[in-house]
Amino acid sequence: MLRARRAMAACVQKAASGHRKMLCMASGPIKPLCRYGVTPTWRLMATATDAQFLSFQDAMDYFQENPENEAGKSITEEQVLAAQKEWGDGIVRISSVHEHGGDYEATAIWVIRNLYGYGVSPVLFKPTLARDSQFRSTFEDALSYFVATNGLHAEDTGFAIKGWKAVRWDNKGINLFGNTALAMGNYYFASPEGGEVKVEYTFGYILDAQGRVRINLHHSSVPYPVGRGIAKQQILAAQRAWGDAIVDISALHASGGDYRRAAGEHLRRLYGYGSNPLL
Secondary structure (H helix, E strand, O other): OHHHHHHHHHHHHHHHOOOOEEEEEOOOOOOOOOOOOOOOOOEEOOOOOOOEEEEHHHHHHHHHHOOOOOOOOOOOHHHHHHHHHHHHHHHHHHHHHHHOOOOHHHHHHHHHHHHEOOOOOOOEEEOOOOOOOOOOOOHHHHHHHHHOOOOOOOOOOOHHHOOOOEEEEEEEEEEEEOOEEEEEEEEEEEOOOOOEEEEEEEEEEEEOOOOOEEEEEEEEEOOOOOOOOOOHHHHHHHHHHHHHHHHHHHHHHHHOOOHHHHHHHHHHHHOOOOOOOOO
């Protein structure tokens, strides 16, 4: 496939310089390539009786219609889903090993090496809970974020050792581009307390030389906080609590009780002193 692409590039170069049609001939049985047809082992021929014509547009069509990697494979949606499950299982496994006193760092190293593209291709990793060191472009950066054992980033506390029990994926879309893919959506982390933590994600995937899916893009963020306005019912409840407090203070004063202490407690509970300017 690599030889075919190099030869294709030669055709494109000549086409761009004014030779709109190139003479190409297959070295073996011909199979369709775009409209005119050549095989992956074809070579350029100066003259030939059974030559096939290839134009500049045909070369462009080829790359658009045959988005394969050098191994001749394209990534599938099933592979993306399997990679996501493997990632979630890896996070849960790291948490479990940590919880039981095992070598969770070794587990994290295995997960990162097997799932991410570090050492295979550049990796764009922007973790959820990273503020000072937002982007983690190396293996060591990722290890610090997930288990915080190498002391690389002081802000890291080990995302993968929080006791997560499960990871649930909700893909909003998966786009396939030959040997690469993109996925976007929400994933939900089951906490030790039984709740779920919602996180937004975008993942990019590639196929390595062995045809294994690798993560080359990982961006996570917490959902944008939506401001909650005060409701009428809350105002009415606050007014009722204020009135009840006044009555309570008066009753304690009349009965000889500790009305000063009661007044202080009501003030701290009902007023905003110490939290915001008060008029």
